[in-house]
Amino acid sequence: MNTLLSVEDLTVEFKVSNGKFKAPDGVSFKILENECVGMVGESGSGKSVTALAIMGLVPKPQGKIVKGRIIFEGKDLLKFNNHPRGTKISMVFQNPLNSLNPNMKIGKQLSEVLEQHYGMSYKEAIGKVTAMMKQLGIPEPEEMIERYPFEYSGGMRQRAMIAMAMLCHPKLLIADEPTTALDVTIQAQIIQLFKKLKLESKTSIFFISHDLSVVSQIADRVIVMYAGKICEISKTEEIFEKPLHPYTAGLISSIPDMKERKTKLRSIEGSVPSLIDPPAGCRFHPRCSQKMPLCMEKEPDDFSVNDRIVKCWLYKGVYQ
Numbered sequence: 189m190n191t192l193l194s195v196e197d198l199t200v201e202f203k204v205s206n207g208k209f210k211a212p213d214g215v216s217f218k219i220l221e222n223e224c225v226g227m228v229g230e231s232g233s234g235k236s237v238t239a240l241a242i243m244g245l246v247p248k249p250q251g252k253i254v255k256g257r258i259i260f261e262g263k264d265l266l267k268f269n270n271h272p273r274g275t276k277i278s279m280v281f282q283n284p285l286n287s288l289n290p291n292m293k294i295g296k297q298l299s300e301v302l303e304q305h306y307g308m309s310y311k312e313a314i315g316k317v318t319a320m321m322k323q324l325g326i327p328e329p330e331e332m333i334e335r336y337p338f339e340y341s342g343g344m345r346q347r348a349m350i351a352m353a354m355l356c357h358p359k360l361l362i363a364d365e366p367t368t369a370l371d372v373t374i375q376a377q378i379i380q381l382f383k384k385l386k387l388e389s390k391t392s393i394f395f396i397s398h399d400l401s402v403v404s405q406i407a408d409r410v411i412v413m414y415a416g417k418i419c420e421i422s423k424t425e426e427i428f429e430k431p432l433h434p435y436t437a438g439l440i441s442s443i444p445d446m447k448e449r450k451t452k453l454r455s456i457e458g459s460v461p462s463l464i465d466p467p468a469g470c471r472f473h474p475r476c477s478q479k480m481p482l483c484m485e486k487e488p489d490d491f492s493v494n495d496r497i498v499k500c501w502l503y504k505g506v507y508q
């Protein structure tokens with residue numbers, strides 16, 4: 189399959205009151221056409237900033253892309269004046285209320301996207317909006333277009349946001365924690381909706397969550413982030429069958445197993461390091477049960493085998 193997006197050595201530097209740090213820090217990955225790539229990692233690991241960098245929306249003035257390339261359909265988005273945001277690349281966020289105008293009916297807000305990008309009349313646009321809302325499981329869309337965001341439930345608002353993001357049939361849909369703010373039942377419905385989108389549209393999906401069990405339900409491949417760096421990229425089935433990085437193994441063993449509720453959950457001991465003054469060598473070493481002297485001194489190389497990538501000294505000499 190062809191590569192749709194190639195992120196190469198992406199580094200974003202933040203200047204804050206007590207110093208500066210990088211997150212993401214030298215991150216590289218690809219998203220293929222029709223592929224769903226998931227990204228997981230604890231809070232502050234750089235997932236949202238990676239997504240914002242792809243969207244050309246790194247928060248200024250605190251944040252700045254200091255290194256890297258983001259190649260989309262052969263063009264470097266960092267050098268391209270005409271960013272395809274909202275058309276070929278669109279994004280849904282954790283809290284749809286932040287992205288919706290509270291004083292405008294949903295139908296009007298969504299139809300404006302088509303009016304602005306394609307010069308459609310309201311009548312034509314609203315027809316497409318209603319059809320998209322129906323496709324995304326919003327019941328009675330003819331009536332729902334007349335309602336305001338506050339009249340929607342959380343789940344329906346997120347469906348409306350996904351409809352908005354899909355209106356221009358983007359090549360890439362970025363979803364940053366789209367289910368995190370929802371309760372468990374609604375969360376499951378939205379995950380089902382992403383699965384349906386994956387099957388029925390040609391859109392590639394970049395799906396971000398701190399929850400590996402959520403990501404694993406829809407992603408073909410998973411990127412695991414830790415403290416601004418990628419520690420592993422593997423196919424979803426492989427990551428569960430045999431996690432390579434000790435951090436990935438820790439994440440998997442901390443997923444509650446519904447069948448074995450009695451088993452005590454193992455969480456990874458310790459906490460995420462400060463990015464301003466990160467540990468030397470491998471950033472995960474203070475929490476790693478398999479650390480070796482080398483891990484405290486030198487940042488691990490990326491080792492790869494059969495399309496899997498792992499940034500860990502355990503694989504030195506095992507993988508190339």
Ligand SMILES: Nc1ncnc2c1ncn2[C@@H]1O[C@H](COP(=O)(O)OP(=O)(O)OP(=O)(O)O)[C@@H](O)[C@H]1O
Nearest residue numbers: 202211230231232233234235236237238247250398
């Ligand atoms: N506007 C900003 N100003 C200063 N620092 C920021 C800003 N936005 C993000 N950061 C910092 O950049 C780092 C990466 O943040 P990011 O939002 O990408 O994390 P994340 O992996 O998405 O975490 P979460 O799971 O909490 O959403 C964090 O340390 C965060 O505090």
Ligand SMILES: [Mg+2]
Nearest residue numbers: 235236237364
């Ligand atoms: Mg985030």
